[in-house]
Amino acid sequence: MGKSKTIQQLIEHFRRENIRKVVILTDKNVDRCHGAYFDGLSEHVAVDKLVLAPGEKTKSIRTATQVWDYLAEKQYDKDVFLLNFGGGMVCDLGGFVASTYKRGIRYANCPTTLLAMIDAAIGGKTGVNLSSMKNGVGTIYFPDIQLPADVTLLKTLPQEGLLSGFGEFVKYALIGSAKLFGELCESDTFPEIKQEYIDFCINFKQDVVRKDSKDENLRHILNFGHTFGHALESYAAKMDRPIAHGIAVAQGLYYESLLSAKLGHLPQEDWHLIADFLTKHFEIPEITPEFLEKLLPYMQNDKKNHDGTLNFTLIDRIGHAIPDCQLSKLTVDR
């Protein structure tokens, strides 16, 4: 059902927009598991495929250059359509290439990870990493068409990938739905990711993005867990012990909930519920004062900081976020 709906939407879109040339951008793992997914398209448009090495290291300006060169060597013009088929890495990189090649070509994301379905594939943020900064270069450039999430693609996703998406998913519950968080807490094991959960996250993000497409205010609520999360992710990558984005976010959710409680925004009983839940499903590293010193430079690098203060999204209850809290001093001892 999911696949045929995706293909059908694409074919209708291509017909309507008179699109004849499509380049599928994907990575090796996705191609191995779902290489035939778009076979039905070739009866309608000319389909080409570019397969990248998997992993966050591929999300670089170097790879972007390789994709630009590939498109140029094959003499693709402004009318080519880029179809990003993969997780957040492929969606971010492909969106960035689409926004810049010949000053912008049309594209869509067909997400294959939980994280990409509920986050990376929505909202138009594209980009690549710099060696010292996650997502250091990027654009806001919206896909031509928003494709439906096909949950059947997740069947081949390794458990770590699912857990990473789950971290981002818990974020949506903490900033947007106490009811959803309550449901998640009912299960002692890893909860089943239902289609309705995915739909809730997609609708929530789309609604926020619609109200603040340029990421000026409301959209900052989506950054809950991400100031610490990005720092932990960047630090781990620097140490050559990379951790998945959503897992770093889950760790960030823990510390930013703790911060919310320490600053008196979040009631203690809510903090305890969150801490119990997150420690049940994720490994939460201890952040000693020495470790915090190492993370601070990464947090200070954050694009949302101004004048030496750190910008955080905090929560004042489960299901409700307060964006743009400026903090000049940090303590996260438990």
Ligand SMILES: NC(=O)c1ccc[n+]([C@@H]2O[C@H](COP(=O)([O-])OP(=O)(O)OC[C@H]3O[C@@H](n4cnc5c(N)ncnc54)[C@H](O)[C@@H]3O)[C@@H](O)[C@H]2O)c1
């Ligand atoms: N643009 C945004 O708004 C936004 C939001 C959140 C995250 N992101 C970015 O997303 C990236 C992380 O995305 P991710 O967690 O999807 O990682 P990913 O794209 O690197 O995918 C994780 C792994 O799963 C494999 N994989 C993907 N789909 C598969 C499938 N269906 N079956 C089997 N294997 C599969 C990939 O090859 C890869 O090895 C980060 O770069 C992050 O910065 C962007």
Ligand SMILES: [Zn+2]
């Ligand atoms: Zn994220």
